Amino acid sequence: MTAMGAHQDAAGGSARGWLWWGRRRSAVLDVGLGLVSALECGLEGVGFAGDAGLPVPVGVLFGLVAGSVLTLRRRWPIVVVLVSIATTPAEMGFLMGLVGLYTLAASEVPRRITALLAGMSSAAVFLVTVVRMRQEMQQAEGFDPSGWYILLLSLVLTLGLNAPPLLLGLYVGARRRLMESLRERADSLEQELSLLADRAEERAQWARQEERTRIAREMHDVVAHRVSLMVVHAAALQAVALKDPQKAVRNAALVGDMGRQALTELRGMLGVLREEAPAEGPEPVPLAAVGRAAAAAAAEAASEDGPCLDALEELVEQSRLAGVVVELAVLGESRRYAAEVERTAYRVVQEALTNVHKHAAGARVVVRLAHREAEVAMQVENGPSDAGAADAQLPSGGNGLVGMRERVNRLGGVFVSGPTDAGGFRVSAVLPTVREAVA
Template sequence: MTATGADQEAAGETTRGYWWWERRRGVALDVGLALVSALECALEGVEFAGDTGLPVPLGVLFGLLAGSVLVLRRRWPIAVVLVSIATTPAEMGFLMGIVGLYTLAASEVPRRITVVLTGMTLVGTLVVSYVRLRQSVDADADFGPGVWYVPLVAVFMSLGLTAPPVLFGLYVGARRRLMESLRERADSLERELSLLADRAEERAEWARTEERTRIAREMHDVVAHRVSLMVVHAAALQAVAPKDPAKAVRNAALVGDMGRQALTELREMLGVLRSGEPAVVPSAGRVPLASVGRAAAAAAAVAVEDGPRLDEVEALVAQSREAGMVVELSVEGERRPYAPVVEQTAYRVVQEALTNVHKHAAGARTRVRLAYRGAEVAMQVENGAADGAVADAGLPSGGNGLVGMRERVLGLGGVFVSGPTDAGGFRVSAVLPDAGVA
């Protein structure tokens, strides 16, 4: 009948130096019960010594030793019950028997042992009660009860001394086991909740990282191309201004238009990041952005529906031609619609590849190929060697363009290949399966 470690620590009463006791309160209770039991047995030992002819001190010593066994009830409840059964004929140890049966029933002792010892105690108490009552009735000649009196009273006495402590002990033991089970479940649930909270935090951090990466990729795709064209046009404007003022004016107008479009796109993106609401960026580079959370999912959905399409690739190539790049566009296969996310990704791959040509291969001849293949669409952007006669525009590179393209394509289950060609140029190839078919 011991409390759990959690209760002991909560109560601040945990001790480890008192043999099998774990709380001072348990020590005080058991020692007090043992003293009372020893005193009871010592008093009853006087009568036992008179009935058996033993010396009174010996009877008292026997009672003290027998009653003090109750101090072991938490450690060896079976031994306490056996001693109480052994002292039953001497009519001593009633308190020891009651407390011992209660402790035995409440402990983790196998039930068959509890049943056997309870039966032995019941039989022993019944026999002793019957014998003592019969002797009392026979000794009192004036008292003449019926034949039913002695057995009935003996049964009631034996049941009264045996059944209540056993039943109460069973109840306390069952309640203790239930409380321990509930406590274990609560601890397990708390651990699971803590684990779920950690996992949720990890997933949230992963989602934030993914969203930051997506936002950075979208801003790079939308702004880098247009700004690159602005730089190229500005360089061309600087070169032709002294020779052809009319062309310089047209180039200046193009630079102004592209700058305004770039500023509009940046303003839309920054507004989305501040408000967390999805927004659509106008022009061929429309891209919705959203903050981390529910707005991110909404923005992603808008990005898929309102992003650029494959039929806008011709306009994209035309912008590069206006900037002075020699670009050839060829389309193979029958045009057909694909899933929005596939068309948007294909557009971004072509856009980023052309931007890289502006940055790293100024004046190079470039070929853009689109191939519609039923359940998939393929694209390839290949440029020749840079024209040494054309001045480098000096565009900076963040080194994330190819990485972003690869992430987009592989994320849709496609194939992405990039690398230099034997002619000194560079080739970017990608194949995307139709998301609807997949």
């Protein structure tokens, strides 16, 4: 039974009733020590009664009461040491003195009080030893009781009795406090790790949501424009199939080309998503990695068809072939920008033209691109829809403008959209640029 466990029991035992022991074996140990100490002090009380001229039963009773105080060592260690000091002149309480000093040093009593009581106990033992040895040597022949021998021997005996239990108690108390601090630190670290795990889970959830949004945006931007053009060309093909077979053949060829391009882009994106899945093993690929791969695949797939500012003329031409009157105006010196900037600018114009096909059939469109010193600006403005033009009845999910705004805001740009006074619609975006060196 260590003092660490003893004092932990004493610290938590007060809430369990008048008994201060937390465990039964602690109570058994203390009661056993108290009985042994009481028996020792009772036997030593016989000699004390004879020296003091008291009746023997009184001396024995005094010894039994004084020795039984050791039972209180966990609750009141100071009282035990004080009783031990008080019984030292009567030459009783040897076990009580040793165990009392150990318990006092190992307890949470302030160190100045421990030092004071330890000094008092040592002084009492030293004085009693000096007096007793002087009396014994006076009765012996050939010894000088006034020499330094008595003092030195008394000092050695005092240190031998008091120093070991005191030092052991200090060591056990320090070890107990160290273990408690380590336990508290471990609990604190466990709480911090739990908080970090919760935050990591929240960040992972946020990242998964962001990647889902990014994948949806890439799918929408890559596929929606070409599919919209295919629907427009299919409607034109249906209208001219009997009147102008040659034009119908050209429209059919355009529909086929656009369908193949859309399938190529979609196949590239889905192919990368499959490649990111592990061939073996139960652990799934994080959605964030899949989303980044999908975005990269979309960019790579789109790059084959010119997802950059240099391909705007081709993009506009595709809308012209679908029957839309589109004017392209480029202002400023054309130059290369970061790939993400050019791709975002291209997607904004592409989605704006897609919305024209969906919602403003037959309207005139003006596409403006301005190269400025530290930014690139684009604007797609269409006039009112031609009431005589056939509506292609393209479905709309309402995600086009949202996707454009997200793309522009992610690069720190400005996005504005809304109806014009003439009854049309305008989409404008300004992107900050980082110029790239052209090899």
